[in-house]
Amino acid sequence: MNLIRSYISSFLSRKGSYVFLATAFARILSFIASWLALKLIPNKELGVVLFAYNIITFLIPISGFGLHQSLIRYGALIKTTEEKNSLFLYVLKKGLLASLVLVLIIISVSYFIDFKFENTFTYIIILSFIILPSFLYNIIRNQFRLQHDNQTYAYIDAVHSVIFLLSVFTLSYFFQEIGYAIALIVPPLLTSILFIKKLNIDFSSKIKLSITNFSFWKYGFFASLSNVLTQLLFVIDILLIGYILEDTELVTNYRYISLIPFSLLFLPRLFIATDFVTFTENIFDKKYTLNYIKSYMLFFFIISSFILLFSFLFAKQILTILDPNFTIYVDTFLILMVGITGIYIFRGIFGNLLSSIGKAHVNYYIASLALVINIIANFFLIPLYGIKGAAITSAILMWLTGIGSLIWFKILYKKIK
Incomplete structure (x- = not known):
């Protein structure tokens, strides 16, 4: 039982309770948001948006060609704060560019697909842009984890959930299915804007790291x-x-x-x-x-x-x-x-x-x-x-x-x- 007590104690010392509560909070608000969308938008139109969103959801993990994954692993292995911040800046710059390329690929390929449901292509164009703020949102969260600041990491999730609920209600109420599609993009974007300054990173830093090689990209991908x-x-x-x-x-x-x-x-x-x-x-x-x-x-x-x-x-x-x-x-x-x-x-x-x-x-x-x-x-x-x-x-x-x-x-x- 000593192992169990030590494991739980270590988890709590790393602010794991905050992560747990934020996760539970996010699931509750996500359920409420889904219920509101179902009440505010006709099922047929909502179904088309969700169909397009499910396609994009599968591609969100490869936003930035996976560099957010490389950030969390390689960032944990390097020692100094300056190096960790420089790695973040490298991933930010290269990852956003890679995400934009991915968005253009999605739109180009979708243009040649004859979707069964009307307006699917329109929603894929709109929703494909969620890849950019989602990548930014993920690397900001990961950077706080690298700083061993799981409390702020949890707060980010909680703020994202609140913004998601408010966005879905407001935009779906006034703009129906188009509003709902836009509401899916707003939360990671606004949350990223709110928290990126709290990282206290010198964006003019230009330290070159030897780890940002082919293996770095391969790992993330x-x-x-x-x-x-x-x-x-x-x-x-x-x-x-x-x-x-x-x-x-x-x-x-x-x-x-x-x-x-x-x-x-x-x-x-x-x-x-x-x-x-x-x-x-x-x-x-x-x-x-x-x-x-x-x-x-x-x-x-x-x-x-x-x-x-x-x-x-x-x-x-x-x-x-x-x-x-x-x-x-x-x-x-x-x-x-x-x-x-x-x-x-x-x-x-x-x-x-x-x-x-x-x-x-x-x-x-x-x-x-x-x-x-x-x-x-x-x-x-x-x-x-x-x-x-x-x-x-x-x-x-x-x-x-x-x-x-x-x-x-x-x-x-x-x-x-």
Whole structure:
């Protein structure tokens, strides 16, 4: 139990409680904003905006060609404040330029696509520009993390959430669907403007860093691609259920049944967000790293045990809250709950440790293989078991990708001197 107490104490000392509260606050306000949009905008028009936004959402992780990912990893390894600030300026300049190139590519490619829904191209043009402020927003947050200022990092998320809610309500009320599209761009832009001065960076600094080489760009690009593929893994089931079973009701059922399991994945993410800079700074201290791994895995093994026990005891009651008709899918729900514990115990820590030692491309390879297996397995299991087949595939892959991350980290970490 000493390991658990020490782990939680360290998490709290790094202002992890602020990150937790900001995350919970953001989820609540995001839900309210989504509900307001649904009330203020006709479903048909809102659906077109959301369709276009879902396309852009997949591309946001590769904004700046992933340089925000490089910033947080390489920034944790360099020592002086001047070097960290110079790295931020390099990423700011190159990343915004790369993001603009990405926006132009999106608009150019979309021009030649015959979208099924009217005005989709218009909304893609508008929403593609969210890539620029989103990149700026991410690097500002990461810079505060590099300064070990998780409290301000949490405040940024909270301010972003408030601006998002106000923007959605105001712009959707006056300008309907166009207003909603613009409201998605406003929060990262305004939040970035409010907080960039608080970084106290000398923007005239011109220190040249040797780390900003090909490896620096490669790391960020593969780390971002890995995030894109991971997102795709969570939605591919829904796409394949609709394609194979041709039943929109089953698509809806699976989406809501998986809502709670997938929402619970925020917990390891917020711990990693709080701790990533610290354990990356100490990644070459093998004693420290091993102790952190033991503490993390023990903590999330206990959390996973409680979650599974609660789920198996009250699965029907949980699903009844969503919809009484969902109780026939108890098995599907429990399978997904078992699956997420694989991410809790293994993938959450070892995927990020691979990134910490500069092997983000390994995460990309693991996610790519998982995506292929997911598609093949679902074509066999969904016709046999319906949406339970999709849940079985996802649960198995959550564990396999986690164990795969563990194996690769163990192999690669031994080679570090």
